[in-house]
Structure formats: structure tokens, C-alpha cells
Amino acid sequence: MIITPNREASLVRAVVISLFTWRRAATDDPLDDDERYGWWGDSYPSIADDRIGSRLWLLRRVKLTADTRRDAEFYAREALRWLVEDEGVTDIEILSEQADVNRLNLRVILTISTGARLEINSNQLWQVIYAV
Template identity: 65%
Template sequence: MIIEGSLQASLLRSVLISLFTWRRAETDDPFDDAERFGWWGDTYPAQANDRIGSRLWLLRRVRLTAQTQRDAEFYAREALGWLVDDGQVKHINILTEQVQSNRLNLGVELVVSDGQIVRFNPSEQWQVIYAV
């Protein structure tokens, strides 16, 4: 639940946890070894198939291509989708920009119920620099 007066802080925490907690890889996802990772709390979800985090971690060792950029957008949207489903925001925009051959910047715009747009532009330590 978002507490009035702290909308931006609550949304920032929600975005950080959703994007940077490692969601368990799907069985058909390509990953380095047998470890599919994932947050331990997803073992016993309060609601069936309710999972926390994103699969952005799967991109840490892939070449940065147009497909990688699309995957990053998809994983981010998937991770933040609960904000729309739970009625916390009306709409989510995922912004990506390739700034170097090995760097993809990721930003998030959340449209809240009154039409206000809350933007998060991750600082350098947030951004995906793993792509080769």
C-alpha cells in the first residue's frame, strides 16, 4: 500500500525491489549453469504464481544487441507489472538507451492515478554494464 505524502519514495522502493531482486529464471531461459536463482520467498507465495524481482540478471553476459534491448524492456515491464495489476499506477513506460557498445541505460516512468508522471532514471550503479 502506498502511504499518502510519500508517493515518490514508496514507488522508488517498489521499483528498486522489483527490478533488482533476481526473479527465478524460466525453464526455457538461457542461463550459464544449472542455477536458476530467484528470491527464496517465491517458494511459498501468498498468491499462486506471484513472484518478486526481474530476470534482468539473465542479460549480464550477453552481447548488447537490439534483441537484448527488447529483452531488457520486457523483463523490466514484467517485473513492474504488479504495480498496474494492484492499482498502484495506471501505466508504466520503460525507457532504454544504448549509450556504448557495452552499456544499456534503463529508465522508468510511472503514470499515477491523477495523471502525474513519476520518473526514475537509474544512476550509474543501477545500469546494466555487463553486456559484452
């Protein structure tokens, strides 16, 4: 099964916005400073607890470990959950791969309602983590 070019472009754009808009940190998230960041529009959601973005930014200064990979996959899955709820995506698979000692790539695989799968590789579009 095939995904039309327009649908593919829309899904890629949705994934990039969802992963790389900074979601406000939760009250129990460890922070480097006192700033919880986040998109101001989340202060006035039209649907209760509807948030945009991910908490991947929390990993910007952490050492790349198995826990970091697990957290990155969790934050990505959390940020993309709305695609299943709203957009006809039936499944989201998140895979992480340590590219080198300073970089973690994410691969997102979306399955849409027709059964077609779209793979979005971070090494083609963005760099998820660059540890210092």
C-alpha cells in the first residue's frame, strides 16, 4: 500500500513539529535551571491537557546511556500519541540508535489506517541529541 505524497509531507511535518517544539517540563522533571520552558499556547488549550511538543529538550545535556535512549523513546512516543488519537495513524514505532558517543538518532515508523508504513529517519531530518 502506498501513502500519497501530500499525506506523507503532512505526516513528516506533524512529526517534526511534535518532536521539536518544546513541551513544558512536568513538575517532577529534572531541570538544569528553574526554567520549565514550553509553548505558551499550551496555557490555553481548547481541549483539557492537550499539549504540543516533546520533552526531548530535557536530554540536551545528559550523557548518552541506555536510560537516555529509553527516555528519548518515551518522550517521542508521548509527543506523537496525538497522531493515533486524531490523524488516522494506527501505530507508532520509535527506535533509537546511538550514532556515535555524542549523538542519538530516532527513527519513527508510522502505520496509517490503510496499513501503509512511513519511516522517518532522524539522520535525514534532524539531530535529536548532541551531548556535550
